[in-house]
Amino acid sequence: MVGHAFMGRAHANAFRQVGRFFDLPFEVTPRVVVGRDPDRAEAARRQLGFLESSVDLAAVLERDDVSIVDVATPNDSHAEIAIAALKAGKHVLCEKPLALNLAQAKRMAALAKKAKMQVGLWHNYRRCPAASLAQQMIKRGEIGKVRQVRAVYLQDWLSDAKALGSWRTKQKVCGSGAHGDLNAHLIDMTHFLTGLRFAEVSGMEQTFVKRRRDADGKSRSVDVDDALAFLARFEGGAIGTFEATRMAPGRKNYNQIEVNGTEGSIRWNLERMNELELFRFDAPRDGQGFRRIMCMDEPHPYAANWWPDGHILGYEHTFVNTLADFLRSLRGRKVFSPNFDDGLRVQAVLDAALKSAKTRRWVKVSS
Ligand SMILES: NC(=O)c1ccc[n+]([C@@H]2O[C@H](COP(=O)([O-])OP(=O)(O)OC[C@H]3O[C@@H](n4cnc5c(N)ncnc54)[C@H](O)[C@@H]3O)[C@@H](O)[C@H]2O)c1
The missing domain is CATH 3.40.50.720 (NAD(P)-binding Rossmann-like Domain)
Structure with a gap:
């Protein structure tokens, strides 16, 4: 390591x-x-x-x-x-x-x-049981054909102008700011949940605090975005909105994605990572509403490897689940996702959104 x-x-x-x-x-x-x-x-x-x-x-x-x-x-x-x-x-x-x-x-x-x-x-995050279940539900058509994706990843640790700079505020080391850090997760989650391919994007970025002191006491310029939001068109007609920021006071690790389909919607948020919210039109009109599913019962993804029903998981378990799948994939070299091709697809969207934010134009995502 x-x-x-x-x-x-x-x-x-x-x-x-x-x-x-x-x-x-x-x-x-x-x-x-x-x-x-x-x-x-x-x-x-x-x-x-x-x-x-x-x-x-x-x-x-x-x-x-x-x-x-x-x-x-x-x-x-x-x-x-x-x-x-x-x-x-x-x-x-x-x-x-x-x-x-x-x-x-x-x-x-x-x-x-x-x-x-x-x-x-x-x-x-793909390997949170609730996120994995969302992927299975969308794949088996529980919300119908996907029309919209609405994803935000909000943090607040750079809100204070006195917060220290680091490699995360230097373009040479990180590539981009909140965008590469947080939108990367949203883009990968969108690929995972929906299978949609990004066609074109239109982005907007802002750096609110232009200089920060680093741990060595020296003040240096911040040359990456504090916040970057973008609109997306997917191949096939679906659309999406994405927002990443490290400057949303009170939002600590608010990683949320909502997917709307022709028959229903599904919503997942890391801050309540064991739960999934599902809405479907198929209930009688006066009984419709989002259902909250606790995803830590035996039939749920990864749940049986851990504890009895309802005994919840946390952040660190997502890494264990990821590693388990990776190790299993080594026997017989089964396909493991996300792999570098998946990472490349995420990078293509990241680069296109960044270019769009800089040029203030829609940019096609490289295939
Ligand atoms: N999957 C996630 O949820 C998640 C969360 C946080 C960070 N990340 C990613 O993980 C990576 C590391 O982030 P972090 O938060 O652990 O950063 P960090 O600053 O906490 O740790 C980085 C480590 O790398 C070492 N290092 C730096 N350059 C090195 C080099 N050239 N050779 C050897 N060691 C080197 C540093 O000394 C330090 O030990 C980043 O790419 C970041 O985007 C992912």
Whole structure:
């Protein structure tokens, strides 16, 4: 595992938990954690439960006892690390967004195909039981033909103009701000839930605080969006609206998607991640309304791997579920999604919306 902070902790927890809750074709050993500073990497090894720490990724990639490389670093290093790992014959799990931009994402997806190794992206929200159930319901026609998608991902941690800058406010490292960070999830979730393909987008962005002090005390410019919203037209006539911001006071991790079809609607929100709201026209008119489904009963996706009915899951379980599916896909090399092709599709939408926001024109999404 390369990188050992926020996502490193989430992934490491998954590596340690997965075998306790899922029957897997392989036993997972968290072997080497790789960082840039030997002391911090060693501290991470101790706390996160790896056997070794290292600051020499190239040497780790040469080892025969490492078969999966997990990329848990900021966006500007995903391509370099994933490409090196694929070239070394490793399977790769990579954080989102896949890359800094479309050109990088294309190279990564092409190499993944050529290398014939298994690749996956940590779009973990797909694997909330309720989100997985929503996908199954939409696929079996419970809300009819999809007409509209309405998705928002709202946070507030940059609302304070004195909040520190970081790699997340530097275009060179992150590619874009709230957009790549949060809209990436919404776009992937839309692909997952509806199977719709984006045709064209029209975006608008704003940076409210143009300079921030970094942790080293120096003031630097913020060259990414604090908020980016876009309209979308999908192939086949459906439409959608998307909004990502880190400046919505009171909204902590408000990741919500609503899908409207010809026969009904479905809504999921991460802040109530175990619930799904479903509306269908088929009840008598005076009894119609949204139903709230608690998605932690035995027939629900992933639920049987965890606890008895109604014993809810949290954020960290989404990573364990993702990892379990990835490991299972290794036997017989079954298709795992989201993979780098899925990441490439997300990147195409991200790039188009960003370009649209900058040029103030509708932009076609590259196919
Ligand atoms: N799936 C999700 O829900 C989710 C949530 C948060 C972040 N992310 C993504 O995860 C990735 C990491 O984000 P984070 O929040 O963990 O960031 P973070 O700043 O908390 O951690 C980044 C880690 O990478 C290390 N690092 C940086 N550059 C490196 C390099 N070149 N080589 C080795 N180590 C390096 C840092 O020292 C740190 O340990 C980002 O791509 C981000 O978009 C995904």
